[in-house]
Amino acid sequence: MKREYDLVIIGRGAAAFSAAIKASEITSGQASIAMVGFGHLGGTCVNVGCVPSKYLIEASKMLFDQRNPRYPGIAPVAAEPNLKDLMGSLRDAVEGEREAKYEDVIRQYDNIDIVEGKATFKDGNEISVSGNAHNIRGYNFIIATGSSTTVPDIEGLGEAAYLTSDNIWDLDDVPGRLAVVGGGAIGLELGQAFSRLGSEVHVVEALPSILPQAEPEISTRLMESLAKEGIEFIMKARVLRVSTGKVIDIVTAEGRKELKVDAILMATGRAPNVSGLNLEAAGVKYSRKGIWVDSNMRTSNPRIYAAGDVVDQRLMLETLAAREGVIAATNIYEHANQSVNMMAVPWAVFTEPQLASVGFTEKEFTNANGGCSCRSLDLKSVPKARILREEDGLFKIVVDPRNDRIVGVHALSPYAAELIMEGVCAIQHGLTINDVLMSSHVFPTVSEGIKLTAQSFIRDISKMSCCME
Amino acid sequence: MTEKTVKMKVFGMTCDDCALTVTRGLKGKDGVLDAKVSLADKSAVVRIDEGKVKPFELEALPVFSGKSQYRAQVRE
Ligand SMILES: Cc1cc2nc3c(=O)[nH]c(=O)nc-3n(C[C@H](O)[C@H](O)[C@H](O)COP(=O)(O)OP(=O)(O)OC[C@H]3O[C@@H](n4cnc5c(N)ncnc54)[C@H](O)[C@@H]3O)c2cc1C
Numbered sequence: 001m002k003r004e005y006d007l008v009i010i011g012r013g014a015a016a017f018s019a020a021i022k023a024s025e026i027t028s029g030q031a032s033i034a035m036v037g038f039g040h041l042g043g044t045c046v047n048v049g050c051v052p053s054k055y056l057i058e059a060s061k062m063l064f065d066q067r068n069p070r071y072p073g074i075a076p077v078a079a080e081p082n083l084k085d086l087m088g089s090l091r092d093a094v095e096g097e098r099e100a101k102y103e104d105v106i107r108q109y110d111n112i113d114i115v116e117g118k119a120t121f122k123d124g125n126e127i128s129v130s131g132n133a134h135n136i137r138g139y140n141f142i143i144a145t146g147s148s149t150t151v152p153d154i155e156g157l158g159e160a161a162y163l164t165s166d167n168i169w170d171l172d173d174v175p176g177r178l179a180v181v182g183g184g185a186i187g188l189e190l191g192q193a194f195s196r197l198g199s200e201v202h203v204v205e206a207l208p209s210i211l212p213q214a215e216p217e218i219s220t221r222l223m224e225s226l227a228k229e230g231i232e233f234i235m236k237a238r239v240l241r242v243s244t245g246k247v248i249d250i251v252t253a254e255g256r257k258e259l260k261v262d263a264i265l266m267a268t269g270r271a272p273n274v275s276g277l278n279l280e281a282a283g284v285k286y287s288r289k290g291i292w293v294d295s296n297m298r299t300s301n302p303r304i305y306a307a308g309d310v311v312d313q314r315l316m317l318e319t320l321a322a323r324e325g326v327i328a329a330t331n332i333y334e335h336a337n338q339s340v341n342m343m344a345v346p347w348a349v350f351t352e353p354q355l356a357s358v359g360f361t362e363k364e365f366t367n368a369n370g371g372c373s374c375r376s377l378d379l380k381s382v383p384k385a386r387i388l389r390e391e392d393g394l395f396k397i398v399v400d401p402r403n404d405r406i407v408g409v410h411a412l413s414p415y416a417a418e419l420i421m422e423g424v425c426a427i428q429h430g431l432t433i434n435d436v437l438m439s440s441h442v443f444p445t446v447s448e449g450i451k452l453t454a455q456s457f458i459r460d461i462s463k464m465s466c467c468m469e
Numbered sequence: 470m471t472e473k474t475v476k477m478k479v480f481g482m483t484c485d486d487c488a489l490t491v492t493r494g495l496k497g498k499d500g501v502l503d504a505k506v507s508l509a510d511k512s513a514v515v516r517i518d519e520g521k522v523k524p525f526e527l528e529a530l531p532v533f534s535g536k537s538q539y540r541a542q543v544r545e
Contacts (some may be wrong), residue, residue: 006478006542027480030511139478139544189532333480333540335529 001113001132007332008138010119010277012401013043015144015308015316018103018325020112026333028060032126034136036115036129042102043146044309045318051097052169053189055090057350058165060196070389076292081197082399083090084172105464119145121282124301130425140303143284143291145273147309147316150424151266155241156264162264165190174198175263179248182238183210185349187267188226193350194265195231202232204250205238211349214313215396222355222412225392229259234259272310287312297328297338305332312461313342320345343407344428348417353379353393355362358418359408360398361429373401375454379413383466384444395453397423404432411449419447443467472502475527476545479506479513481538491539492506494532500532513541 007023009016012035023031040047066077100393106112106230115136117129127139149164151157163171165186176199180191195201203210209231211219227233237252248259272290279285284294285300291313297305299373305328308321320340327338348356365372378384379393398408409423426436436454441447443466455461455468482488485541488508494528495513500521503534515527525535533541 028483028538030480030482139542333542334534 001034001115001134001136002032003134004137004443005031005034005113006141007033007037007142007329008136009142010031010037010124010127011043011113011142011144011146011308011310011332012037012039012041013144013290013321014045015146015321015328016043016142016323017106019144019307020106020109020178020325020331022326022329023333024109024111026329027111027255029109029408031111031333033109033112034115034138035106035112036119036127036136037145038118038130040098040114041106041114044096045321046098046102047094048169050318052094053165054092054350055093055191056086056193057189057352058087061352064196065181068346072205078316079114081174083174083197087169087171094169116305118276120276121278121315122282122304124282124377126451131140136431139215140283140332141305142325142332143250143277143279143299143306143310144308144321145277146321146326147270147272148427149266150269150271154239154270156244157239157242157264157266159244160242160246160264162266166461168265170265175261176200177261178202178263178265179246179258180216180267182265182267182269183207183223183233183235184269185211185347187265188222188351189347189437190265190267191230191231192226195226195229195466199263200232202261203250204234204235204237204259206236208236210449211355214349214357215408216363218355218357218394218410218412220390221394222253222349222351222353222460225412226351228240228392233377253432270309270316271458274310274395279413295333296337297324297339313346315342315345317345317347332401341428344424346420346424348420350417353412354416355410355412356416357405357408357410358420358423361408362396362398364439365398365407369400371398371401372407373457375453375456376451377461378454379446379449381448381452381461382413382449384448385413387444390445393408393449395449397450397453397457399433404434406433408437409450413449415445415446419445419450422447437469440469470491473517473519473524475515475524477513477515477527478542478544479511480540482506482508482511484508486526487508487539492534494530495527497523497526498530499534512544516530539543 083291117131119127180197182188189292240249250257282302291306307324309316346358380391396410406426441451479518516528
């Protein structure tokens with residue numbers, strides 16, 4: 001470890017890795033880089049986020065499909081999960097991904113030093129690192145410290161040994177009754193996965209709807225769909241206290257309710273990791289919502305940038321973190337003034353059906369521009385959905401009426417997280433409804449839902465033959 | 470004339486020829502009075518007439534941007 005680097009990156013997750021690799025590429029591997037952090041390499045996504053959650057979701061889907069075949073003539077299989085084996089394989093998968101995509105990758109960069117410890121700014125040029133005798137100086141810094149789970153202060157919760165997305169991967173048995181506190185993406189994904197693995201799941205949400213950032217028509221449909229599968233939703237509800245034996249005392253609009261469960265998953269959100277960094281000493285402005293950056297990912301100290309979940313922004317996503325890391329490095333060495341087009345960043349909830357979204361909701365666009373043009377299409381209208389016998393869903397497209405440009409695409413359907421990319425391209429490149437209509441889609445695919453929704457702007461689709469262009 | 474000496478970090482140089490290309494790229498700019506490029510230190514010491522060229526403009530010279538493999542930062 002050196003005492004002075006061209007670039008010091010604080011954090012070792014998606015944003016940090018992308019920044020380090022991009023900075024190495026731009027400088028032909030000649031920028032000396034320190035990546036400072038603690039815990040497993042790769043940060044949240046690979047270790048306790050995207051990778052294990054999607055693994056568990058896919059495994060639970062397989063079990064669900066065996067028990068609930070969609071086609072007559074295919075008999076259900078009475079399969080019971082062995083969670084110990086499943087979680088063992090999940091942990092192996094996480095380890096494999098971490099090794100292949102982080103540990104083995106970083107070893108190939110001679111200019112990058114991995115430094116173990118927690119960083120604290122001494123001033124705008126120097127950090128101390130816990131457990132290290134020497135401070136590290138840097139010419140530029142990128143703060144990529146991510147976010148952590150937040151758990152509200154609830155009486156008795158601490159003694160109840162609750163679960164979070166940090167430790168749920170260590171479970172060996174499926175909880176009989178599981179309370180999921182929080183109806184955001186993480187709560188819904190893990191809630192459905194455990195419901196499918198055999199838990200009786202109760203989602204407790206403080207707001208009147210799940211996923212408040214989503215298009216309301218779509219989040220309502222998702223909630224109905226999950227409820228049909230057997231998940232109970234307790235809305236506009238607050239957990240007052242947890243008593244011995246995991247009895248949860250809940251206040252709702254209808255009064256008090258008691259829930260006796262075997263496990264509690266706290267999925268009450270994530271907060272940017274800003275504390276302990278001594279950002280004041282470096283002249284970096286922040287709030288509890290994260291670090292302030294300009295559109296070029298530069299903080300209030302011009303030599304310090306920030307990227308990923310630690311930034312004050314509305315989305316916390318792996319791909320966004322990675323993009324911002326690349327942008328920060330590019331702007332440092334290329335003076336490129338690159339920025340992220342937030343309106344073209346897609347996000348998804350990997351429930352079944354999947355929910356995926358990009359751009360403005362109807363309300364957001366109307367509030368900002370005084371009006372919009374929108375069409376919704378029921379998934380039942382898509383031939384492939386009928387073939388799949390999965391007709392629970394909806395598509396919605398939001399258009400700027402002044403120029404017919406697509407400004408929002410929202411989907412609740414099988415493969416929504418894959419097919420949302422058509423919406424991303426449309427928004428990123430300023431495409432109109434007509435541009436989508438002029439592009440052929442494969443028949444039969446769920447992505448035809450986007451084409452059909454686009455067609456519904458120009459004609460009554462109930463008067464169209466199959467596959468009409 | 471306001472003369473100033475600027476120290477730059479230069480990334481991407483791998484041989485003497487690279488150092489020469491960077492030197493030429495710097496000296497070609499109006500207002501650059503002299504440039505000493507060190508391959509070993511990956512740096513350049515540039516004398517400029519600040520009335521004609523500002524230090525930060527050096528970082529954006531063609532030799533340090535676009536398809537060129539060299540990048541530079543003004544350090545002092
Ligand atoms: C259960 C779950 C499921 C998810 N699923 C998805 C998904 O499907 N798709 C998706 O796009 N996103 C998903 N996410 C979000 C995604 O994981 C995050 O947005 C992403 O990992 C953020 O990356 P990051 O680099 O900003 O931070 P992180 O990956 O959290 O990395 C931060 C790093 O900083 C280090 N650090 C913190 N403080 C300090 C300090 N003071 N000094 C030094 N180092 C420090 C940490 O140790 C860590 O290495 C999910 C998240 C969770 C929790």
